[in-house]
Amino acid sequence: MKLSIFRSLCLLFAIFTVSSGALSQRPNFNRARTYDVQHYAISVSFDHKKRTVFGDTTVELKPLADSFRIAVLDARDLKFESVTLADRSEQLTYRTSPGKITVTLDRDYMKDEAIKIRFKYSATPKKGIYFIDENSSDHKIEHSAQIWTQGQPEEAHHWFPSFDFPSDKATSETRIRVPVDMTVIGNGELVGGEVHDDGTKTIHHMMGTPHPTYLISFVVGKYVKKEEQYNGISLAYYMYPGTEYMIEKAYGRTRDMLRIHEELTGIEYPFAKYDQTIVAKFSFGGMENITATTMADTEIFAAEAAQRGWSNKAAFELHQATERLYHCVLLVCTFYTPHVHNIGFLRTQAERIDPRLTYVWPRDTKRDRARFEKLKEAYVKARYSKHYRISKEELEWLGSQVEELGRVVHEVCSQRIEELARGARAA
Incomplete structure (x- = not known):
């Protein structure tokens, strides 16, 4: 079932590539920019009890036009201690507004001239860091x-100042200060580490x-790590101590998945590592950050849910798999899917x-109809009742x-994509 769902979800990505030639016009969703961020250097420490982040972030940027003096960055509920140029101690003039910080630089800068602005701040974020x-x-x-991040779609600016929109891309580095046992x-x-006298x-x-x-992401917690290699790429799996036995069940086919993805796309995995880490209370099934995926522990432990008495969690995960498959077929075949969790409604539409x-x-017997109804109820009742x-x-x-639903969705979507491909070639 996992492979069928994986292939079906891959089709959802493929539709945008195949159909691009058939779409004559697309709206421009990009935000206007006056600068291009080159690099984020982010240093953070935490007060876990107070849910507080202490940050020291340097944003390196280049103006897109001459006479650049005002830099506006996204920053939600950050309390700034200082704003300076990275190589100076003098304070820059700045003002904050909801979701923004506006910095007045010391002079006018020319196009492509490098500017490094250093921000020291604290925050108790409602999003971004959990x-x-x-x-x-x-x-x-x-x-x-645990402390972990979830930045999609635009939640990074809840814990560091940034141009928090996908159209702007920059390199990054993080320095995360935590207790030594984390x-x-x-x-x-991983380029370095330093142990301090305060533990x-x-x-x-x-x-x-x-x-x-x-x-940009990180996860902090106590984990057991298992590592293997795929074509020189480091594959690391991070599980809770005492749950190492789940690594093979959960991640044993990672090498095969990378190989299949490379074969389907013709593109080799471009990075030197790929980490997969489980966390608690994650709001999604998983998030594919760059070189590191964060996964809900409920997704990983679902494989043994019934055996461990987690039958309600298993029912919820089956509901989620069903919902995603119906969303997949609706998006591929109609370019639209309603934002609902009612799989009865989604089934009817599909x-x-x-x-x-x-x-x-x-649907022939009352028992079969009742089983689907129980699956439909699992989204709420399996978690809260x-x-x-x-x-x-x-x-x-x-x-x-x-x-079986995964198999049929794969078949339906494959045929639809082939139809779109023929139409694109004929256009």
């Missing part, structure tokens, strides 16, 4: 305290390929597009139907 408390049950720690997973190359350490990562701000989808879910119950037999049946 503080997770340690969780334990039956006197056993399930996971340590692991830090970041973007790009903390600073971990330094460098990402030398330009990228949007929303892909089955109107192609009758092959109708036969995935048997004390009365939601689902059996191992029901989970196994639903799992086989979701797998």
Whole structure:
């Protein structure tokens, strides 16, 4: 089922490539820019109890035109201690407004002249960075305290000043200061670390390929790491201590997935490493940041959910897989999908597009109809209702139907993409 879903979701990306020649006009969604950011140098430390970030970020930028003196950056609820040029101590004039900081430079700068602005600040972000408390049950720690980021689509400016929009790409480096017993997973190359006398350490990562701000990420927590290689690429998997047995189940086919992606796209994986890390209370199934993917632990542990008594979590994950498959077929076939989680509604819309989808879910017996209804309810009730119950037999049946749904969605989407490809070639 995992491979079928993976292939189906790949089709969702492919549609935009194949159909680009058939679209005569597209609106311009880019934000206007007066400068081009070259590099972000971000240093942060934390007060976990107070959910506070202490930042020291230098933004290197170049004007896009002469006589550049005013720089406006995105910065949501950051409390600035100082704003200076990186090589000077004199304060620059600045003012803040909702979501912005406007900096007046010391003089007019010419086009392409490098400017480095240093910001010292603190924040208690509502987005962008998330503080997770340690969780334990039956006197056993399930996971340590965690701090992790989620930047998509435009949440990076909640923890560092930036041009927080995908059209602007820059290199980056992070220096993350944490207790010595914590692991830090970041973007790009691990270039150094320093242990301090106060029981903390600073971990330094460098990402030398330009990228949007929303892909800048880190995870802090206590982890066990397993590492392997694929064509010289370091593949690292970070799991909670005591859950190492799940690495093979969850990540054992990573090498195959990279190989399949390279074969399908004709493009080799371009970076020296790929990290995959689980976190608690992640709001999505996962987020593919640059060189590092952050994943919801519920997604990873779903494979053994029934065996560990996590049947409700397994039902929720099956609901999510079903929802994503229907979104996939609607987007590929109609270029639109409604932003709803009601898989009954999504099923109706999808089955109107192609009758092959109708036969995935048997409707002849009351029992079969009730099983789908239980899957539909899982989005809310499996997480929040004390009365939601689902059996191992029901989970196994639903799992086989979701797998069949993945197969049919792959078939339908493949044919639709081929039709679009023929139309694009004929245009």
